[in-house]
Structure formats: structure tokens, C-alpha cells
Amino acid sequence: xxxxGMYVSPEQLMQDRADYxxxxxxxxxxxxxxxxxxxxxxxAENASATLRKVSEIYDRIAFGxxxxxxxxxxxxxxxxxxxxxxxxxxxxxxxxxRSLANQYAQMLGQIFTHEMxxxxxxxxxxxxxxxxxxxxxxxxxxxxVADEQHWCCIGGDAEAxxxxxxxxxxxxxxxxxxxxxxxxxxAGPDRSIVAxxxxxxxxxxxxxxxxxxxxxxxxxxxxxx
Amino acid sequence: MPFHVAGDDPGTDFVNLLRQNGLDPFPPALPGxxxxxxxxxVLAVRYERGVVVAGDRRATSGxxxxxxxxxxxxxxxxxxxxxxxxxxGPAIQMVRVFQLQLEYYEKIxxxxxxxxxxxxxxxxxxxxxxxxxxxxxxxxPIFAGFDPARGAGRLFQFDVTGGRYEEQDFATSGSGSLxxxxxxxxxxxxxxxxxxxxxxxxxxxxxxxxxxxATGGPDPIRGIYPVLAVIxxxxxxxxxxxxxxxxxxxxxxxxxxx
Numbered sequence: 259x260x261x262x263g264m265y266v267s268p269e270q271l272m273q274d275r276a277d278y279x280x281x282x283x284x285x286x287x288x289x290x291x292x293x294x295x296x297x298x299x300x301x302a303e304n305a306s307a308t309l310r311k312v313s314e315i316y317d318r319i320a321f322g323x324x325x326x327x328x329x330x331x332x333x334x335x336x337x338x339x340x341x342x343x344x345x346x347x348x349x350x351x352x353x354x355x356r357s358l359a360n361q362y363a364q365m366l367g368q369i370f371t372h373e374m375x376x377x378x379x380x381x382x383x384x385x386x387x388x389x390x391x392x393x394x395x396x397x398x399x400x401x402x403v404a405d406e407q408h409w410c411c412i413g414g415d416a417e418a419x420x421x422x423x424x425x426x427x428x429x430x431x432x433x434x435x436x437x438x439x440x441x442x443x444x445a446g447p448d449r450s451i452v453a454x455x456x457x458x459x460x461x462x463x464x465x466x467x468x469x470x471x472x473x474x475x476x477x478x479x480x481x482x483x
Numbered sequence: 484m485p486f487h488v489a490g491d492d493p494g495t496d497f498v499n500l501l502r503q504n505g506l507d508p509f510p511p512a513l514p515g516x517x518x519x520x521x522x523x524x525v526l527a528v529r530y531e532r533g534v535v536v537a538g539d540r541r542a543t544s545g546x547x548x549x550x551x552x553x554x555x556x557x558x559x560x561x562x563x564x565x566x567x568x569x570x571x572g573p574a575i576q577m578v579r580v581f582q583l584q585l586e587y588y589e590k591i592x593x594x595x596x597x598x599x600x601x602x603x604x605x606x607x608x609x610x611x612x613x614x615x616x617x618x619x620x621x622x623x624p625i626f627a628g629f630d631p632a633r634g635a636g637r638l639f640q641f642d643v644t645g646g647r648y649e650e651q652d653f654a655t656s657g658s659g660s661l662x663x664x665x666x667x668x669x670x671x672x673x674x675x676x677x678x679x680x681x682x683x684x685x686x687x688x689x690x691x692x693x694x695x696x697a698t699g700g701p702d703p704i705r706g707i708y709p710v711l712a713v714i715x716x717x718x719x720x721x722x723x724x725x726x727x728x729x730x731x732x733x734x735x736x737x738x739x740x741x
Binding site: 308310313314315332335336337338339340342343346347361362364365 | 484485486487497500501504506508583587590591593
């Protein structure tokens with residue numbers, strides 16, 4: 259027997275899921291990645307000193323996530339495992355951001371269409387390649403993947419932040435200037451963010467094999483003032 | 484991409500992660516024995532700021548020298564090192580998996596293992612390796628590191644069964660360990676300076692190489708010198724061949740002057 263009211267068109271179903279995911283993501287604070295000469299700065303507004311939004315994946319690869327913490331942290335760990343297994347099986351140089359971003363896209367796309375609920379996350383995969391060239395990938399809740407140039411922002415206020423990054427970015431930024439730009443873009447004209455409310459890390463080819471380094475509150479504070 | 488639901492998550496155990504993905508890092512026990520020997524001298528000596536770890540460069544295959552520039556001292560992570568004696572293949576693989584395990588743990592958990600935890604992890608790998616050790620492929624490492632919780636260097640010796648023994652002053656392993664150990668024992672003083680600990684290590688390695696055919700000495704013609712590494716609050720640093728050569732040159736002066 260036909261059950262009127264039970265039918266939902268695929269378009270509607272996808273739309274509802276997308277709305278649901280976007281709503282979850284927009285509740286959280288944003289994260290910005292900014293390229294500078296020799297590296298990438300990753301800056302997130304994060305009141306927690308222990309629950310990280312920005313993390314190390316592998317020698318030259320970093321991860322940033324916004325939205326539901328448990329979900330993007332699960333993705334972070336999956337990424338570490340993927341990278342470590344690949345590096346073990348082949349060589350450390352064979353682990354790259356592009357293939358990791360594609361893996362994330364596959365996984366998020368699969369979950370978006372097949373699971374009860376989509377992941378309420380947006381993530382960034384950043385890499386500084388052996389020649390010092392940066393790569394940035396942004397992956398959305400539905401598996402949409404985009405490679406970004408020079409800067410990138412994920413999270414609730416992304417559009418406004420992106421505009422401010424675009425206005426402030428130039429090719430000759432150094433590390434400290436890149437962090438300052440990211441912080442001011444996240445804050446906007448009407449407020450400022452103190453070091454304790456920020457999570458700052460950089461991927462720099464000058465850091466040796468493991469390019470990822472966190473900046474502690476004191477370091478962040480000194481370069482903001 | 485490995486994605487786990489809560490419950491079957493391999494957690495921080497890298498070896499288990501490898502196994503779950505069909506990559507067993509250690510082979511199963513097979514019948515028969517291989518006499519691989521344990522021709523080497525490695526040692527670790529505590530000094531005022533941390534630990535000096537040293538090892539010769541010779542690899543042998545029976546009576547033949549198979550490599551003159553083997554590395555037997557490895558940075559396990561930023562603040563610790565493993566020096567290996569035993570069958571080269573299994574030993575190097577164990578070090579590789581150990582290094583990966585420490586970094587993997589650090590990334591998954593967001594903070595490194597304690598030095599104690601690292602030593603226990605290595606003991607666990609040795610315990611798993613016992614079947615191979617029984618077949619003649621023993622691995623007998625030394626583990627040394629700087630413990631930030633104590634602000635001091637610490638060192639651990641192991642046996643093939645995974646027994647873990649913390650030493651206070653120094654540790655040696657390999658076929659030349661008896662000679663090297665005696666030299667270190669006679670010259671050891673608590674709270675030695677870094678340069679004194681390096682000199683003592685060089686002296687011990689030289690005497691071991693002088694008595695043990697399977698331990699290599701300094702090779703000034705090729706510019707190959709035993710590996711010397713220092714671990715302190717600034718982390719792990721291996722000396723270059725030139726720096727190591729300079730310590731040997733000082734020792735040579737001491738020897739020739741009588």
C-alpha cells in the first residue's frame with residue numbers, strides 16, 4: 259500500500275543533509291591557513307588548550323578541522339594511520355597531501371550519502387613539499403574537495419574571513435606576518451583575539467623532517483603585540 | 484583509509500595497526516636455526532646532563548667484514564636513542580618499528596610517551612621477538628634517553644626475553660661488551676662532563692676493537708669513525724665523523740704520550 263508522506267525526493271534528502279551539516283559547522287569558530295615564504299601558518303580560534311583543531315599528520319602534512327570535535331578528531335586519527343601505513347609500506351617521501359585529501363573526500367562522500375547523518379565537519383589538509391612549495395586542500399562535509407591558493411578558511415564565518423585574507427595577503431609575508439594576518443582575518447574589524455583563545459601552528463620546511471610546530475601562548479602573544 | 488568504529492580501534496598500538504592491515508612487521512617463527520652472532524660493541528654512559536651513546540661501525544658475516552660504515556646507534560625520537568647488538572636485519576627492523584611506534588603514539592595522543600613507557604614498549608617488542616632469538620636471531624639493544632620528568636639521563640639494558648634492567652651508570656652490549664664495560668667501569672665517575680663521557684666512550688670502544696675481531700675501530704683512511712651521540716635536555720645529537728675523529732685524535736695523543 260502506498261504511504262503518502264513517506265516519499266522524500268533524493269534532491270530533498272541531500273538538501274536536508276547538507277543543511278544539517280552546514281548548521282552544525284556554522285556554530286563553531288573558524289580556522290584559517292595562510293601561506294608564507296617557506297611555510298604555511300594554521301590558526302584557529304580555540305578556547306580549549308587541550309582539544310586541538312590543528313594537528314600534525316606526517317612529516318610535511320598538517321590537518322585542521324572545524325565542527326564537531328569527535329568527528330574531525332576521528333578523521334585526524336584516520337589520516338595519521340593512513341599516512342603512517344603508507345610511509346611504512348613504501349617510503350616517507352611517498353606520503354603526500356593530495357592523496358590524503360582524496361581519501362578524506364572519499365570517506366566524507368561515502369558517509370554523506372550512506373550514513374544516517376553526515377559528518378558536521380570541514381577540514382583542511384596542508385602540505386609543504388620538499389622544494390618548499392605549499393599545497394592546501396579544503397574538504398567539505400559532503401566530500402567536495404578543492405585545492406586552494408595562498409590562503410584558505412573553514413568554519414562558520416568563512417566568507418567574511420576569506421575576504422579579509424584576500425585583502426591582506428601578499429607574496430612576501432613571513433611567518434609572523436602570516437600569523438598576524440590570519441588572526442586579524444579571524445577576528446574581523448570589531449574585536450581582537452588574545453593568544454589564550456588561539457591555536458597556532460606552522461608547517462615550515464626549516465623545521466627539519468617534522469615540519470609541524472606549535473606556537474605556545476607566549477610565542478603567539480609576543481608576535482601579536 | 485583505515486577507519487575504525489569505537490571498540491575495534493587499535494588505539495596507540497602501531498604494531499597492531501600494521502597487523503590489522505596485513506603488514507606483520509615481525510615474521511612468524513620458523514623451524515631451524517641461523518647463527519647470526521652478535522658481533523658489535525655498543526655502550527651508553529650517563530653524564531651530568533644526560534647520556535652519551537656510542538657504537539662501532541663494523542658488520543660481520545662469519546669471519547668476513549660485510550660493512551664498514553654500519554650505524555648501530557639510532558635516535559628513537561627527539562630525546563632518546565637505541566643502540567643495537569645482534570642480528571642486523573631483525574635489529575634494524577625492530578628499531579624502525581620502535582621509532583614509528585613512538586611517533587605514532589605522540590601524534591595520536593598529542594603528547595609523547597614517558598621515557599619509562601618507551602623502555603617498556605621496547606621490552607614488549609623484544610618479548611615478541613623471543614621465538615626468533617631462540618633460532619639464533621637475537622637482538623640485544625640498549626635504550627637511553629633524557630627524562631624531562633627527572634631532568635636527567637637514564638639508560639636501560641635488555642635481554643632476549645624482554646627483561647628490562649635500568650642501569651645507573653653505564654650499559655654495554657655486543658661481543659666486545661666485556662672489554663668496553665671494564666674500561667668504562669674503571670674510568671667512570673658520577674656527574675662527568677660531556678667531553679669526559681665522550682673520551683671515556685672512545686677509550687672503551689678502542690679497547691673493545693683492540694680485543695674483539697668483530698668490533699671495528701677508527702678508520703682514519705676512509706674517515707669512518709664509531710658513532711658518538713649525546714642526549715640531553717636539548718635533545719638527541721649524533722656527532723659527525725669529523726667530530727668523532729677529533730675525540731679519537733685526542734685519545735691517540737693520550738695513548739702515545741703514555
